[in-house]
Amino acid sequence: MKALKKVIQNLDPKFEKGGKWEKMYPLYETLSTFLFTPKHVTEQGSHIRDGVDLKRTMFMVVIAMVPALLFGIYNTGHWHYELQSYLNPEQYGAYSDYLTGFGDKVLYGVLQVLPIIIVSYGVGLAIEFVFGFVRGHGLHEGFLVSGMLIPLIMPADVPLWMVGVATAFAVVIGKEVFGGTGMNIVNIALTARAFLFFAYPTAMSGDKVWKSGTSDVIAQNGGVLPDGASGATALGDMASFVGDSPMVAGEALSASMSSADLLQKFEGAYDPLHAIIGMIPGSVGETSVIAILLGAGLLLYTGVASWRIILSFFAGGFAFALLMNLIGANAYMDMPAYYHLIIGGFAFGAVFMATDPVTASQTQYGKLWYGFLGGGLAILIRVLNPAYPEGVMLAILFMNIMAPLIDHYVVQANITRRKKRFKTA
Structure with missing residues (x-):
């Protein structure tokens, strides 16, 4: 790490004001401060000094959400196969048991949830970079958390384009217009969910959105859900x-x-x-109280929450x-x-x-x-x-x-x- 830090320090003059790559400074500053503590720190006076900066604090919150994310991935797969068991009891009937088909459930959950995370971070970080270049600063740290929160409070079957639109709305209207991280007056992730809830209510409520694959099951069953196979929460x-x-x-x-x-x-x-x-059934990361409390324990232990x-x-x-x-x-x-x-x-x-x-x-x-x-x-x-x-x-x-x-x-x-x-x- 010392060698990498030395390389980055040697590149500083090229990205700073007057340097060859001055216009790329926001991108450089973002990557360098993600790896190492920012060099712009207090050196004298009555200030508390700590090696934990805002990026590392936000990263700690992301780590705290990992238990909820992992359980949400499994739960998404479980309810998908539980729904399939109504149509194909001979093939998937045993999948109603929580441990049967564990690997299949996890794999399905990953394939369903991972694209939501990619879209959330991709759209949000792209907008953050645009505002960073316009304003001449690095990537704001706050979206490290918001980018993970948004997928965890969505139904697993939410269309990806809706996630992208909601994320863009939340970052631009809920955050950047107020000045960026630390200036927003409402929670960014909840702003994205509220936007979808009121703009596209059928994708965020009802009994057809909380079990992944419900629409496919309805199509296979003559346009209706099988008896007892409600997807309501x-x-x-x-x-x-x-x-x-x-x-x-x-x-x-x-x-x-x-x-x-x-x-x-x-x-x-x-x-x-x-x-x-x-x-x-429920949103990806909201159902397991145990997983959430594990995250709460980490946040309280580290003093973040x-x-x-x-x-x-x-x-x-x-x-x-x-x-x-x-x-x-x-x-x-x-x-x-x-x-x-x-x-x-x-x-x-x-x-x-x-x-x-x-x-x-x-x-x-x-x-x-x-x-x-x-x-x-x-x-x-x-x-x-x-x-x-x-x-x-x-x-x-x-x-x-x-x-x-x-x-x-x-x-x-x-x-x-x-x-x-x-x-x-």
């Missing part, structure tokens, strides 16, 4: 409890069933243990879910409070989205309020507006906007307390 089934025709795992239930009967059917179809492990936000987000969600239990107007509200924390994107949002250091609250007390209100709002959106069963996305985006206001009131409260102490003294 647990949240989608929960939302149906407030309608006229409740559904659980593709089974139509009677609207006159009691809340207790509906919940019993639901918990039979979506076992809590399976939800914690992640063996349920705020435990205040994560803990308060879960606390807020649990508290508001208990409040819904007290109201108990329907089976959706009667759902055990802990269940809301282990299905959908709640855990993923709490660990990887709400903790975004740019868009979250900055004050210590502000982080507690930010997380608590974000978790609570996610449950309220889920339960009170079933049209958006995944309330985490909208809740975090709303709290991103409110974060500066929360910090303002926390700071003002602190100033008020100091003034009172001064008067007393």
Whole structure:
């Protein structure tokens, strides 16, 4: 590495101002600082010096997402073959078992998920480079994380062109127009998901997008899904409890069933243990609570994420879910409070989205309020507006906007307390 560093240092004059390749400086600076600590560091004065720069911090977040990514790859393949078993029970019937055909499931998952990652990084980094050349700076580090987050919060069957369009929209409108990394006011990955959710809702919701290959199965089965082969998520089934025709795992239930009967059917179809492990349909990286918590452990151990936000987000969600239990107007509200924390994107949002250091609250007390209100709002959106069963996305985006206001009131409260102490003294 020392030899490589010496080679790079010898190239510095050619890329700096007045050098032969001055116009290529943004690309050179990006590659050199990715490999080694930037040379533009403080050398004197009261500054904390650390070998961990922003690129390495972002890379740590990417590493923390690896467990969720790996499980998402397997889960994508599992549900694909589970769906195939309805059409070809003799060939794929045993694939409904979690370990049968493990290699085939992983291979299918890789072939399905890897292109989404490539498109996300390819489009996003290309736009970042363009803005870097125009503004004369290197590649911003923030997209190292956003480029991985975007695929993990998408259905595995999302068209690649949609991923590209959503990524471009998020990077340009959600980030670069505000000045780049550190200037954006909302989470970039959630901006991409929100764009697709409202621009192309049929590709981001319903019961035909969460199991890869569903459209092929429908085509092979005369234009309809085989009986019992619904691709709905647990949240989608929960939302149906407030309608006229409740559904659980593709089974139509009677609207006159009691809340207790509906919940019993639901918990039979979506076992809590399976939800914690992640063996349920959903976005690529959002289903496994265990994998997400492994990532959370790394982020907390390295000090990258705020435990205040994560803990308060879960606390807020649990508290508001208990409040819904007290109201108990329907089976959706009667759902055990802990269940809301282990299905959908709640855990993923709490660990990887709400903790975004740019868009979250900055004050210590502000982080507690930010997380608590974000978790609570996610449950309220889920339960009170079933049209958006995944309330985490909208809740975090709303709290991103409110974060500066929360910090303002926390700071003002602190100033008020100091003034009172001064008067007393």
